Amino acid sequence: MRFHKYEAINAVFLCGTVTGAAKMLNLSQPAVSRLISSAETELGFLLFDRQQGRMAPTDEARQLRPAILKIMESMSHASSLAAGLRNGGDRQLRIAAVPSLATAVLPKAVKSFISNIPNAS
Numbered sequence: 001m002r003f004h005k006y007e008a009i010n011a012v013f014l015c016g017t018v019t020g021a022a023k024m025l026n027l028s029q030p031a032v033s034r035l036i037s038s039a040e041t042e043l044g045f046l047l048f049d050r051q052q053g054r055m056a057p058t059d060e061a062r063q064l065r066p067a068i069l070k071i072m073e074s075m076s077h078a079s080s081l082a083a084g085l086r087n088g089g090d091r092q093l094r095i096a097a098v099p100s101l102a103t104a105v106l107p108k109a110v111k112s113f114i115s116n117i118p119n120a121s
Helices: 002-016 018-025 029-043 059-086 098-105 105-115
Strands: 049-052 055-059
Touching: 002 018, 002 029, 002 059, 018 029, 055 059, 098 105
Parallel strands: none
Antiparallel strands: 049 055
């Protein structure tokens, strides 16, 4: 299933209405309705019961929710990682030293490293 469908399902969970989900996702209400309907067709079961303008999650949708949240979290992590890589990446330098070197030599070496590498902090 495409990510947009998971996004729409999650938004309806959060908002309780298709209109609210559409606003959250910056989509039209019919577009969100189509995504939900398409997801239900693809999954083979209803995700929400339509009740007086509100969308109540079915038992199946409640069982599926933890997996959807994991997908959302993974996509968020991937986006953050990609942004970091695009901006030069987050690189870590790990240093292990015996206590005598850690207090005597290491501070000078780290200071020298930081002054020679402009983006290091």
